[in-house]
Amino acid sequence: MTRRRQRLPQEPIELDITDLSHDGRGIARHHDKVVFVQNALPGEKVTAKLNRRTRHFDEATAETIENHSPDRVDPLCEFYDRCNGCTMMHVSDDKQIEFKFNTLKSNLEKMAEVQPNTWLPHLSDRHWYYRRRARLSVKWVPGKDKVLVGFREKNGRFVADMDNCLVLEKPLANLIKPLQELVLKMSIKTHIPQVECALSEQQPALIMRHMRALSDDDVGLLKQFAKDHNIQLFLQSKGPDTVIPLQSDYQALSFMLPQENLRYEFLPNDFIQVNQAMNEKMIARVLSTMELNSDAKVLDLFCGLGNFTLPLARHSHQVTGVEGDQQLVERARHNATLNGLNNVEFFTADLTKDHSQSSWLQQDYSHVLIDPPRSGAWDILPLIAQSSADTLVYVSCHPASLARDSKRLVHEFGFNMQAAGVMDMFPHTSHVESMAVFKRH
Structure with a gap:
């Protein structure tokens, strides 16, 4: 029953x-x-x-x-009461970053039984029009003959009815309403569940997920849309490996790291940090806290397409980047070559496995940087502890996994937490990005 x-x-x-x-x-x-x-x-x-x-x-x-x-405070966004893209817009900016700091502090105190010697100043930047990447849901509503494009509602079941966004970078926010009008004209409007968007320094890029084959008229509509709005458009029929450019004159997407004179190329579904201004500040903080010199040999774990690896190479003798995604490793190698860096090498490795015999771990390192996913870096911590590095910088997108790993680093492996702090990578959300600096005793 x-x-x-x-x-x-x-x-x-x-x-x-x-x-x-x-x-x-x-x-x-x-x-x-x-x-x-x-x-x-x-x-x-x-x-x-x-x-x-x-x-x-x-x-x-x-x-x-x-x-x-x-x-x-009064939320500035008219869709805030129903859209779940932001959850803390009713909280003042100062209180938002204080909440994130208290979350990190509480996790370290209660879970890790650790306090840093120094708290780093909160790192923040603009609170509006900051997101250069997002995944937007798409839904045709037959009763209204209307297409919704946006984030999910707060209950998670429906797509929020919105025609603008105050946290997406403006070139992306300005595409929401035109996208609704585009999909409404398509023959397969009931079979388009999402659109991913990314902002290249040249122009926006969109990936349209479609569960049915496009008609010739659909393809024509998409090509005209891409031309009218000066965007690069990609199609995705199944998994991530089915992403293909619609236009034959496809150009690489890219962004700059101005303070290090670095240019990164990426694909529209690659992981890049969502907030470009905060990414630049975060990289600058990593470089300053690592105290690098011309003799430094750095191991960069979970390196992605080289976000930290390339600037580290500008300030070190040698950098080794390790990442589990083969495609991102290929992109990282390409980016190193693109920027004329010959003191960096990359390896593909699943960092949840035992790599005690891997060639990249047999080298001597003075510094280690880790920027793991939400699940943290638990499996690789013993090998970091066995390395010769005396400085470890941990960039975290989840304070609970940082606290769990910090407890092991300090109480089992004898590291000291020199400093820690929060970075407001996602204003108006409860997401906590943080950084901790460890030294050997």
Whole structure:
């Protein structure tokens, strides 16, 4: 017998918000049960409507607020109440970065039992029109004969009805409405689930995912759209390896790192840091904290297409980059050649495996940089500890995995956390980008 789904009460409940959760929602208690409340801040008394119940906690959305927190601001985006692209636009800029710092600090204290000798100053830049990459969902709504293009709604089930975006770089934001009009004209509008967008220094690039074959008329519409809006358009029929350029005069996408006079070329579905201005500041901080010299030999793990590897090579004797994605390694090699760097080499390796016998680990290193995915760098930490490097810089996109790995580095492998800090890579979201600097005792 199947269990009937429990109906949620329609009557709103009154809640006192006492804290913020790791994802930026207010925390309250109701009948001795934790409630996570969207659009609520500590110190506020709110009337909220429940939208989900679980055994251990409930979820709700604040509908009215009696006493506004001094940290609350009016969101500038007209779509903020439904779009989940941003979750903290109702929080002042200063409070957002303070929240991210407190998240990192709490994770290090509670999970790692570690405190850095020095807290690095918060790193931030502009809060609007900063995203140069995004994956937008696409949905045709038959009842309205309208196509939606944008981020998901806060409940995750539907595509937000929006025609602009205040966090996408303007050349990308300006394409949302024209894309809606384009897809509406296509014969396969019901079979286009998403569009990925990336901003090259020359022009925007889009990848249109299509689940059915394009008609000749569809191809004609796409080519005219690309011409009218001066974009490069790519098609993707299945997995990532099926991405192909629509135009025969395809040019490489690229971006500059001005302070190091470096140019990077990339494909539209390659991983690059979303926030270009923050990426430049982050690289500058890595270089300053690593204290490199002409004798330095650096190991760059999870190196991608060479984001850190190439500037490190500008300031070191030798740099070795290691990455699990063969295509990114090929791009990294190409970028090193493009910039005339002959003191850098790249290897393809799955860094969750044992590489104690790998040739790249047999070299002597003075410095190690790691920039792992959300899952962290747990598996490679013992080999880093066995290396000759006395300086390790860890760039993290997830404070919990950084805290877990830091505990091992400090308490098991004898490193000291010299410094740590947060970087506001994704303003108006709860995403925490951070950096920690370790030295041998």
